[in-house]
Amino acid sequence: MTSGESPDTAANGAAPEDFDERSIDILVSLAKNGEIDPWDIDIVDVTDKFLARVAELEKLDLRVSSRTLLFASILLRMKSDILEESEPEDVDEEEPVEDDLQACFPALSPKVRRHAKRRVSLSELIQELKKATKRKERSDVRRFVQLQAQEFDALAVAHSEDIERQVKRVKRELKRRFAVRDQVLFSELIVDNTVEAIVQTYIPLLFMATRRQIQLEQKELFGDLSIKCKNL
Amino acid sequence: MNDRDLIEAALFVAGRPLTLLELESIASIDADVEDLVESLVAEYREKGPLEIVQTDEDVVMQVKGEYADAVRTIAQRDLETPVLRTLAVIAFHQPVTQSKVAEIRGNKAYGHVHELEARKLVESEPYGRTRLLRTTKAFADYFGFETDSLEEIKQRIGLLLR
Amino acid sequence: MNDRDLIEAALFVAGRPLTLLELESIASIDADVEDLVESLVAEYREKGPLEIVQTDEDVVMQVKGEYADAVRTIAQRDLETPVLRTLAVIAFHQPVTQSKVAEIRGNKAYGHVHELEARKLVESEPYGRTRLLRTTKAFADYFGFETDSLEEIKQRIGLLLR
Numbered sequence: 001m002t003s004g005e006s007p008d009t010a011a012n013g014a015a016p017e018d019f020d021e022r023s024i025d026i027l028v029s030l031a032k033n034g035e036i037d038p039w040d041i042d043i044v045d046v047t048d049k050f051l052a053r054v055a056e057l058e059k060l061d062l063r064v065s066s067r068t069l070l071f072a073s074i075l076l077r078m079k080s081d082i083l084e085e086s087e088p089e090d091v092d093e094e095e096p097v098e099d100d101l102q103a104c105f106p107a108l109s110p111k112v113r114r115h116a117k118r119r120v121s122l123s124e125l126i127q128e129l130k131k132a133t134k135r136k137e138r139s140d141v142r143r144f145v146q147l148q149a150q151e152f153d154a155l156a157v158a159h160s161e162d163i164e165r166q167v168k169r170v171k172r173e174l175k176r177r178f179a180v181r182d183q184v185l186f187s188e189l190i191v192d193n194t195v196e197a198i199v200q201t202y203i204p205l206l207f208m209a210t211r212r213q214i215q216l217e218q219k220e221l222f223g224d225l226s227i228k229c230k231n232l
Numbered sequence: 233m234n235d236r237d238l239i240e241a242a243l244f245v246a247g248r249p250l251t252l253l254e255l256e257s258i259a260s261i262d263a264d265v266e267d268l269v270e271s272l273v274a275e276y277r278e279k280g281p282l283e284i285v286q287t288d289e290d291v292v293m294q295v296k297g298e299y300a301d302a303v304r305t306i307a308q309r310d311l312e313t314p315v316l317r318t319l320a321v322i323a324f325h326q327p328v329t330q331s332k333v334a335e336i337r338g339n340k341a342y343g344h345v346h347e348l349e350a351r352k353l354v355e356s357e358p359y360g361r362t363r364l365l366r367t368t369k370a371f372a373d374y375f376g377f378e379t380d381s382l383e384e385i386k387q388r389i390g391l392l393l394r
Numbered sequence: 395m396n397d398r399d400l401i402e403a404a405l406f407v408a409g410r411p412l413t414l415l416e417l418e419s420i421a422s423i424d425a426d427v428e429d430l431v432e433s434l435v436a437e438y439r440e441k442g443p444l445e446i447v448q449t450d451e452d453v454v455m456q457v458k459g460e461y462a463d464a465v466r467t468i469a470q471r472d473l474e475t476p477v478l479r480t481l482a483v484i485a486f487h488q489p490v491t492q493s494k495v496a497e498i499r500g501n502k503a504y505g506h507v508h509e510l511e512a513r514k515l516v517e518s519e520p521y522g523r524t525r526l527l528r529t530t531k532a533f534a535d536y537f538g539f540e541t542d543s544l545e546e547i548k549q550r551i552g553l554l555l556r
Binding site for chain 2: 110111112113114115116118
């Protein structure tokens with residue numbers, strides 16, 4: 001337990017598992033047990049396993065946090081997107097009815113046309129790369145904004161005064177650093193590496209990002225967050 | 233590089249029917265594309281084994297009927313046999329629901345219908361929870377039916393079946 | 395139906411170079427295919443936007459050079475746009491895991507990779523639970539890279555991206 005800012009949180013009973021720790025714990029333990037492959041996530045599978053684990057925790061009467069539920073809902077959403085996208089399964093590989101009609105039809109002899117296809121040029125390949133990159137960026141931004149909005153809702157129950165105080169503190173820290181450079185890493189803001197300190201820095205960052213004061217970027221899963229100044 | 237040659241070159245490389253609009257997009261702004269197409273149609277009709285055919289809005293370059301069978305083996309297969317079979321089922325039973333076609337041909341029929349619609353050989357309209365399918369004018373042209381009446385096409389297929 | 399017309403029709407529908415042997419197989423037994431090809435080459439050279447070109451064993455009908463660019467966009471590409479886009483992502487990020495590509499391009503990328511491997515433009519090897527993808531020599535040839543070094547290809551794509 002850190003001194004200074006931490007008593008606020010302690011007083012609110014905001015144990016670490018109330019935030020993302022438990023959700024991440026679940027995922028990490030799934031990965032450790034080899035139940036999921038962190039480098040090749042099958043979102044449908046992960047969602048099912050994640051939900052099963054949440055149900056287990058509930059059975060053990062452990063508190064399931066709003067963050068965990070948020071995680072679950074995001075996973076479910078991703079799962080349903082995927083299921084919606086996938087082709088209907090081919091139940092019957094064999095063509096069921098084979099009759100004279102199907103066999104004779106080529107006898108109708110379609111017109112003979114030229115069906116040459118041309119090769120793609122390098123510049124067309126580059127054009128497509130640009131489009132793919134743009135689309136990815138757009139969907140990343142969209143997902144991030146959605147996520148922020150959801151975070152905001154989920155955390156709205158938190159004691160707003162305490163949050164605002166924490167936001168002010170983190171803002172001060174950030175301003176000091178942004179005065180000399182334009183990018184700060186999340187890890188730099190963590191003075192002591194306790195769950196409380198991490199949460200008390202992370203949540204204010206989410207608030208500031210939602211207010212478009214800063215921009216957050218996480219290059220890889222579980223990697224460090226990079227913070228850029230937008231309008232502090 | 234004149235407009236007539238451009239249109240001829242476009243029809244050659246396309247290997248599919250082009251709309252007058254598509255042809256206009258490659259010709260110069262003041263070209264009378266319809267006139268030029270007409271003159272090409274006439275020139276090709278005159279001699280050689282190829283023809284240019286105009287139907288409504290579409291223009292296509294293809295092998296004249298009498299040469300078709302002789303070079304069919306050289307031509308790259310246009311529609312794969314399973315797709316062709318699905319088309320046969322649609323043509324014979326039309327107007328027919330997509331679900332009925334899938335019942336006869338299996339679930340792969342959904343992909344086939346997609347391809348046939350893209351090729352404009354089949355068209356569909358919503359019909360309850362499924363879609364109602366029928367062949368198009370392009371279908372009649374492609375298979376050399378003189379008519380695009382569904383009834384007559386079904387009848388002719390019926391005759392071929394005997 | 396004469397042999398000269400048959401050869402012309404065959405060259406048209408093939409959409410690829412044909413060998414003299416292939417042309418002989420469709421012409422009548424006593425036809426002098428080489429002579430007929432020569433006369434077709436001369437006739438096409440004379441007028442119109444198309445040409446017939448003979449090289450060693452092969453004969454091909456194509457659009458004359460000066461018309462090629464103008465009608466290029468009309469011709470169908472031999473790679474569908476979504477597949478091409480996935481290929482672009484692989485070429486730029488290679489060597490790259492299949493799961494990373496799917497993250498960027500969505501789950502349809504698995505099908506695209508399958509097609510690209512069948513076309514030999516991409517190759518893969520097992521990598522943990524996923525697969526590591528890279529472009530092939532055939533890819534370098536296809537897009538006219540003088541090298542098949544992944545680093546140099548990535549660098550050139552990076553430069554072109556600017």
